[in-house]
Amino acid sequence: MRYISTRGQAPALTFEETMLTGLARDGGLYVPETLPRMTPAEIAALAGLSYEEVAFRVMRPFLGDSFTDAEFGECITRAYAGFGHAARAPLKQLQDNHFLLELFHGPTLAFKDFAMQLIGQLFQTALARSGERVTIVGATSGDTGSAAMEAFRGLSNVDVFILYPHGRVSDVQRRQMTTVAEANAHALAIDGTFDDAQARLKDMFNDFTFRDEVRLAGVNSINFARVLAQVVYYFTAAVALGAPHRKVSFTVPTGNFGDIFAGYLAKRMGLPIERLVVATNHNDILHRALSSGDYVTHGVTPSISPSMDIQVSSNFERVLFDAYGRDGVAVAQLMDELRRGGFHISQGALETLRADFASGRASEAQTSAMIARARAEMGELLCPHSAVGVHVAQDFLGTTPMVTLATAHPAKFPDAVEAATGLRPALPPRMADLFERPERMTRVPDDLTQIETLIREALAK
Numbered sequence: 001m002r003y004i005s006t007r008g009q010a011p012a013l014t015f016e017e018t019m020l021t022g023l024a025r026d027g028g029l030y031v032p033e034t035l036p037r038m039t040p041a042e043i044a045a046l047a048g049l050s051y052e053e054v055a056f057r058v059m060r061p062f063l064g065d066s067f068t069d070a071e072f073g074e075c076i077t078r079a080y081a082g083f084g085h086a087a088r089a090p091l092k093q094l095q096d097n098h099f100l101l102e103l104f105h106g107p108t109l110a111f112k113d114f115a116m117q118l119i120g121q122l123f124q125t126a127l128a129r130s131g132e133r134v135t136i137v138g139a140t141s142g143d144t145g146s147a148a149m150e151a152f153r154g155l156s157n158v159d160v161f162i163l164y165p166h167g168r169v170s171d172v173q174r175r176q177m178t179t180v181a182e183a184n185a186h187a188l189a190i191d192g193t194f195d196d197a198q199a200r201l202k203d204m205f206n207d208f209t210f211r212d213e214v215r216l217a218g219v220n221s222i223n224f225a226r227v228l229a230q231v232v233y234y235f236t237a238a239v240a241l242g243a244p245h246r247k248v249s250f251t252v253p254t255g256n257f258g259d260i261f262a263g264y265l266a267k268r269m270g271l272p273i274e275r276l277v278v279a280t281n282h283n284d285i286l287h288r289a290l291s292s293g294d295y296v297t298h299g300v301t302p303s304i305s306p307s308m309d310i311q312v313s314s315n316f317e318r319v320l321f322d323a324y325g326r327d328g329v330a331v332a333q334l335m336d337e338l339r340r341g342g343f344h345i346s347q348g349a350l351e352t353l354r355a356d357f358a359s360g361r362a363s364e365a366q367t368s369a370m371i372a373r374a375r376a377e378m379g380e381l382l383c384p385h386s387a388v389g390v391h392v393a394q395d396f397l398g399t400t401p402m403v404t405l406a407t408a409h410p411a412k413f414p415d416a417v418e419a420a421t422g423l424r425p426a427l428p429p430r431m432a433d434l435f436e437r438p439e440r441m442t443r444v445p446d447d448l449t450q451i452e453t454l455i456r457e458a459l460a461k
């Protein structure tokens with residue numbers, strides 16, 4: 001199994017190399033050269049298996065020789081052992097033919113734990129074998145950083161540094177980063193915005209001396225290994241609802257297009273998915289693109305579903321690659337136009353995309369109203385991201401079962417939930433002492449040299 005870049009100019013890599021590299025050197029994203037397929041009989045045989053067993057069977061063909069069966073099996077077991085629900089990703093009925101897939105039972109209460117916990121284990125296994133160490137640096141507006149700190153804490157061959165904007169993440173999100181006690185995990189509070197944090201991260205990757213010296217590695221959502229881990233719950237959910245004998249649709253609260261791209265992979269692998277519905281908040285570049293063909297940036301307006309506040313969706317490049325017949329030169333050209341403000345998706349490519357994807361958006365008022373309605377009519381407390389999904393799904397309910405992904409626990413965004421319902425959601429019992437745990441973080445100025453110095457000094461200790 002080899003991985004190729006969406007821009008066609010970087011060398012093909014193995015799974016392990018792809019995972020440790022992240023972004024391709026030509027600026028593209030890695031995708032499998034060919035997709036493994038599962039037959040209806042193989043899909044039917046997943047019924048009744050544990051989440052871990054399904055994870056093994058679905059992901060194994062993507063790994064090639066990078067990991068042995070035993071290594072991979074152990075990584076999966078360790079990755080999901082800390083989840084607070086035996087099913088890992090339980091399904092719950094919301095309405096007639098409408099189900100909620102709860103993806104918030106991981107250690108940081110958002111779906112990002114599914115992928116981050118697994119790649120923490122895969123990184124550690126690969127590095128322990130080669131005797132190497134890497135430094136993971138990430139920038140976060142909240143959920144990615146806490147998931148990464150949790151996943152890499154205490155691993156012997158990895159140091160992790162997370163830059164987050166000082167004073168601009170929620171209390172729960174901050175504490176999930178700053179209360180990690182292990183010495184290899186570092187929360188850095190930058191005096192700036194999320195965009196500043198992300199810009200300094202890019203600067204570090206472009207500073208090749210520093211990059212090579214500390215062996216910088218990235219774990220943002222363009223890492224293919226992260227996307228792959230998210231394919232699994234599309235299979236468990238669809239099989240629970242009757243696949244392969246019955247079709248299922250999914251609605252996915254979307255920001256960077258990573259989670260829904262995993263659903264697209266599941267469909268290409270043979271899972272009978274009728275429709276993949278992209279649900280956006282008022283930062284609706286994807287909904288506009290799928291409606292009109294114009295993929296044009298408008299800047300970001302903050303919302304009550306902050307993990308979906310994006311300017312452009314980086315993983316969208318992966319479906320564009322397929323929609324343009326895997327023409328890397330064409331994709332590179334589109335991405336060039338995007339840097340200048342946007343591009344128009346060709347009619348042929350748009351029709352290809354619309355064969356798989358539908359879309360909708362929820363305004364702030366509609367999101368709040370959905371949180372209130374779900375509480376009153378369905379007895380369900382939704383986080384604002386999940387509420388965007390449930391709102392958009394209403395237009396697509398019918399005879400095919402619809403699964404909406406619940407991407408975070410309501411207690412992670414208590415202010416928005418309380419404003420809509422009057423109820424302040426409580427943290428799950430295993431996390432109830434989060435506000436008593438001691439915090440540890442380092443304030444850093446928005447300055448590349450000082451941030452790099454701090455990382456070098458921390459690594460030297």
Ligand SMILES: *Cc1c(COP(=O)(O)O)cnc(C)c1O
Pocket residue numbers: 110111112143144221253254255256257258259260307308385407408
């Ligand atoms: C990251 C995130 C999303 C968006 O997922 P993408 O893969 O970026 O589309 C939605 N909801 C929550 C709670 C998130 O943390």
